[in-house]
């Protein structure tokens with residue numbers, strides 16, 4: 116059995132406008148972080164909604180470890196696939212501790228255990244937000260809400276972690292910390308992680324693979340360096356890209372406007 120997430124022949128459009136005609140990607144392997152890249156409006160968020168079952172494809176299949184996700188109940192699917200968006204944390208008028216506890220408990224009934232409590236405390240500490248535990252989520256800043264959402268994702272412990280611009284509201288240090296955490300969790304728990312990221316420097320530091328989508332199809336797929344060096348990537352964004360190696364081997368991406 117293939118231990119991966121496989122997307123084959125997806126067809127989808129809103130109303131009558133086609134967005135994906137037949138989207139197929141190489142399998143997303145467990146233990147790997149993929150950066151989903153592409154300019155505004157190419158369908159990154161839509162693809163995440165299809166993968167998480169919030170939208171249904173008109174054709175095509177999504178299979179996890181060889182099992183077609185269409186065969187799973189919505190609840191089972193939600194246990195295995197976590198989608199983090201800008202709205203993940205803010206939907207509930209609850210306190211930080213409670214939303215992370217709820218994510219941890221999922222659909223389990225019965226009493227909250229000491230283990231549940233200590234896991235939530237551990238995650239708050241890991242994310243440096245223990246001082247926010249009793250605050251109402253909608254009253255937090257955008258970046259604080261994003262950290263809470265990461266806490267919810269880690270508490271759920273899914274097989275597939277879909278992150279829609281997980282660092283867009285975070286300061287410099289927290290962007291690095293969150294992406295480090297995402298990379299560690301992906302390796303340690305051997306899960307599939309796909310993150311839509313606009314910051315190609317950050318993406319190239321933490322992703323094993325870049326997947327560029329445009330015009331409803333995969334335009335480039337491979338290592339960050341290989342994808343960044345393809346002319347398709349610069350032209351997808353309508354910019355020029357200069358790529359170099361920093362002093363400790365990290366990729367540095369400099370975009371510029373071509374006039």
Ligand SMILES: Nc1ncnc2c1ncn2[C@@H]1O[C@H](COP(=O)(O)OP(=O)(O)OP(=O)(O)O)[C@@H](O)[C@H]1O
Nearest residue numbers: 129130134153154155156157158159160161162311
């Ligand atoms: N609910 C909707 N109804 C109709 N059209 C939609 C809906 N959601 C998205 N679209 C359209 O589908 C296309 C893809 O949108 P999507 O949000 O998936 O792109 P994206 O790659 O995530 O963009 P961004 O980088 O700006 O977040 C866009 O043209 C958008 O206008």
